[in-house]
Amino acid sequence: MTKSGERPKQRQRKGLWSPEEDQKLKSFILSRGHACWTTVPILAGLQRNGKSCRLRWINYLRPGLKRGSFSEEEEETILTLHSSLGNKWSRIAKYLPGRTDNEIKNYWHSYLKKRWLKSQPQLKSQISDLTESPSSLLSCGKRNLETETLDHVISFQKFSENPTSSPSKESNNNNMIMNNSNNLPKLFFSEWISSSNPHIDYSSAFTDSKHINETQDQINEEEVMMINNNNYSSLEDVMLRTDFLQPDHEYANYYSSGDFFINSDQNYV
DNA sequence: AAAGGTTGCAACCGCTGGTCT
DNA sequence: CAGACCAGCGGTTGCAACCTT
Structure with missing residues (x-):
């Protein structure tokens, strides 16, 4: 574990998420939920850290998000x-x-x-x-x-x-x-x-x-x-x-x- | 048309505080 | 009680798109 609680990385990806990654994360969480974000990328087969997955889910993938301009x-x-x-x-x-x-x-x-x-x-x-x-x-x-x-x-x-x-x-x-x-x-x-x-x-x-x-x-x-x-x-x-x-x-x-x-x-x- | 500047937004970084052992 | 782990938060950065000169 690193100081910030992340597991030692096996070449973790950074930057923009691909549609494939989105799909993997979304379908994993929709089917399994998330008990612990640090295990999500491992179980979902993503080369991202848990933090990144959490952020992507919260800010972009989770249901109920409004897109578009503010009223x-x-x-x-x-x-x-x-x-x-x-x-x-x-x-x-x-x-x-x-x-x-x-x-x-x-x-x-x-x-x-x-x-x-x-x-x-x-x-x-x-x-x-x-x-x-x-x-x-x-x-x-x-x-x-x-x-x-x-x-x-x-x-x-x-x-x-x-x-x-x-x-x-x-x-x-x-x-x-x-x-x-x-x-x-x-x-x-x-x-x-x-x-x-x-x-x-x-x-x-x-x-x-x-x-x-x-x-x-x-x-x-x-x-x-x-x-x-x-x-x-x-x-x-x-x-x-x-x-x-x-x-x-x-x-x-x-x-x-x-x-x-x-x-x-x-x-x- | 091209170069440089600005804006918008997704994602990252590092800290904090709660929980667990 | 102390330390480790973890989620969440707010600030910051990187970069593509857009605008201006």
Whole structure:
């Protein structure tokens, strides 16, 4: 076993999946289910690792996935939930049946973020200042600079003085945020909410959605209360404080998590 | 028409936290 | 209690398609 839990590879394939591989994986899981992802590729005769199989299944092959463009209603849901939850893509995906966290994340980065930016002229000018400054912290990057910068401003998660910053270092970000806060536009969550979205009732994101079932309503009561009460002091709290959140498994949302099995009648359960 | 730049999306990487032994 | 294993998550990357000059 490697550190990450993968078995030593016998020449594992990477990259795009072929239709043959898709077919193998799909028919294997439809007939046998998946008890343990690490054994799936072995039993299914695939030269992939379990992680890759899981991702392919969740994001592309599993039944019930919606393909195609997002509806306006879905867009609004994403925008509103993102305002409340930040980059919690899997959490947002729970409110959009048939959509995967990866899909939502990509959609945000490629489209919604820009749309959101356009609707925030104030923030946009702040970002212009940052990107135009010769000593800008954010003077490099291969993607669109403005939207990249927006990521920094919104998420408070990345610090370009350390361009190698990776998710692995996020655990240290509490300290980093404190130490680097002088370099960042100080935008408190309550200000951000009230100034940028004065007309949005964030509770509606939860209560208006027809997709939310009763169980999820119950589970999210605490979360909704926190949001309604604006019970955060800053974006940092939103991004970094997860202590109030319920463990994901309590949502029992098998579609989003990919955890679903097949009973003897071939029904998805 | 060609070259360079940008975008969209699938897939990978590495970390975290839960569970099991 | 500690360590190993594993699934899940979010950030990042690679690359094909598309767009602009």
